[in-house]
Amino acid sequence: MLVExxxxxxxYAQSENVPADGQAIAIGDFDGVHLGHRSVIEQCxxxxxxxxxxxxxxxxxxxxxxxxxxxxxSRYLTPLGEKIRxxxxxxxxxxxxxxxxxxxxxxxxxxxxxxxxxxxxxxAIVVGFDFTFGHMGQGTADTLKRLAGRDIRVEVVAPFQxxxxxxSSTLIRExxxxxxxxxxxxxxxxxxxxxxxxxxxxxxxxxxxxPTANLELKDRYVIPRQGVYAVKAADGSRSYDGVMNxxxxxxxxxxxxxxxxxxxxxxxxxxxxxxxxxxxxxxxxLRPEMxxxxxxxxxxxxxxxxxxxxxxxxLR
Numbered sequence: 181m182l183v184e185x186x187x188x189x190x191x192y193a194q195s196e197n198v199p200a201d202g203q204a205i206a207i208g209d210f211d212g213v214h215l216g217h218r219s220v221i222e223q224c225x226x227x228x229x230x231x232x233x234x235x236x237x238x239x240x241x242x243x244x245x246x247x248x249x250x251x252x253x254s255r256y257l258t259p260l261g262e263k264i265r266x267x268x269x270x271x272x273x274x275x276x277x278x279x280x281x282x283x284x285x286x287x288x289x290x291x292x293x294x295x296x297x298x299x300x301x302x303x304a305i306v307v308g309f310d311f312t313f314g315h316m317g318q319g320t321a322d323t324l325k326r327l328a329g330r331d332i333r334v335e336v337v338a339p340f341q342x343x344x345x346x347x348s349s350t351l352i353r354e355x356x357x358x359x360x361x362x363x364x365x366x367x368x369x370x371x372x373x374x375x376x377x378x379x380x381x382x383x384x385x386x387x388x389x390x391p392t393a394n395l396e397l398k399d400r401y402v403i404p405r406q407g408v409y410a411v412k413a414a415d416g417s418r419s420y421d422g423v424m425n426x427x428x429x430x431x432x433x434x435x436x437x438x439x440x441x442x443x444x445x446x447x448x449x450x451x452x453x454x455x456x457x458x459x460x461x462x463x464x465x466l467r468p469e470m471x472x473x474x475x476x477x478x479x480x481x482x483x484x485x486x487x488x489x490x491x492x493x494x495l496r
Contacts, residue, residue: 183268189279190287191295202303203274204228207238207311209349212257213266215369216340216347220308221270223337227304234273236300239263240280247280257349257356257368259399262375276300289319293327304333311336342366359405359465371412371461374401376442378453390482392425392443393453395460406440410464410489412496413446415456421493422446423485424460427469445482447490464492 186197206224210217221237228235241260245253258266264275278284278296287295292314297305305324313319321336328334339346347367355364356372365371376395406427413420423445428438444460446453466485472478 181268181271183264183272184274185264185277186274187277187279188296190281190284190292192299193295194299198299198301199234201233202231202301203234203236204231204304204306205236205238205276205297205300205302206306207313208308209243210237210239210258210263210267211243211253212349212352212368213263213270214257214347214349214352214367215342216308218270218369219340220306220337221267221272223335224304224306225271227306227333227335228273231303233303235271236274236276237267237272238276238278238297240278242280244280244285247282248285255400255402257352257372257402259401261399286315289314289323290327292319293324302332304335306335306337308337309339353402356402356404359407359468361404361409361462361465364462371463372404373459373461374442375399375457375459378456378458380454390445390479390486392445393458395442395444395458397442398457403440403442404462405465405468407468408466408485409462410466410492411444412461412463412493413444414459415453420446420449421490422449423466423482423489424462425469429469445486447486463496464489 204224204227206220208217208220210221213221224237225235243253243256256262260277267275284292305328307321307324309321311321311324313324321334325334325336341347343366345351352364352367352372355367361372374395374397376397378393379396380394404426407425409424409426411422411424413422425443427440429441442460444458466488472481
């Protein structure tokens with residue numbers, strides 16, 4: 181579904197792009213668009229149907245916590261383009277992207293409501309149970325209800341739990357850093373994925389019988405734990421199964437300072453992939469990255485990794 185995207189900055193006072201009959205708006209950062217976020221979005225869609233108006237999302241760029249000095253949020257589970265694609269798949273009509281700045285972080289809850297929300301003429305606003313807004317997070321869902329009065333319906337969505345644990349972007353980041361792919365997929369409701377362009381690497385994989393595509397990520401994704409993964413990949417016209425290594429290749433670069441690379445070996449693929457965009461889904465964590473005593477030992481392990489990945493991917 182094609183989503184209309186409108187960028188906003190504070191204060192918003194224009195109205196030419198606002199639906200005449202109002203709209204339902206879900207507010208949040210939505211990094212990950214995980215199952216908890218989906219429960220908020222689904223409630224927004226329900227309110228939009230009830231009022232007969234478009235369903236909209238208000239989100240922020242960059243991540244508010246990044247602006248507020250938390251560098252771990254400079255990488256994303258779903259960079260902005262990915263978020264918008266997922267919103268469209270869920271049936272959202274419009275996305276408002278609010279530029280989050282230090283100035284906006286100092287705005288009071290009342291001013292934010294009057295100058296950013298009320299001009300959009302919402303019929304309903306939907307937020308999560310832990311929603312905060314305004315300077316120092318002083319505004320809560322209760323504050324929003326008070327400001328909205330009787331004119332605007334405010335729906336607060338309860339926490340979404342999986343196996344007794346509240347789903348959150350922070351929890352998903354932790355699971356990725358631990359290599360807990362099954363848990364990550366449960367919380368997201370899909371496999372974690374990244375998108376990148378195939379660039380030239382060292383070319384060593386081809387010499388040992390396992391050619392790899394070196395992936396240069398297109399955005400600032402959260403990088404999973406270093407190690408070997410069973411993955412599914414697609415380039416827009418074809419899909420592939422494969423194995424990906426995230427790491428510094430210690431068998432060849434032991435003791436050297438190397439930034440981690442993402443290299444994927446695609447099964448049954450002999451095409452030239454340089455310059456193509458690959459979307460890679462992480463299906464299962466196979467093992468940590470390790471140093472091998474010889475290249476032959478590494479080749480034997482890659483063969484075992486590939487066989488195990490084929491078996492896993494045949495069932496997923």
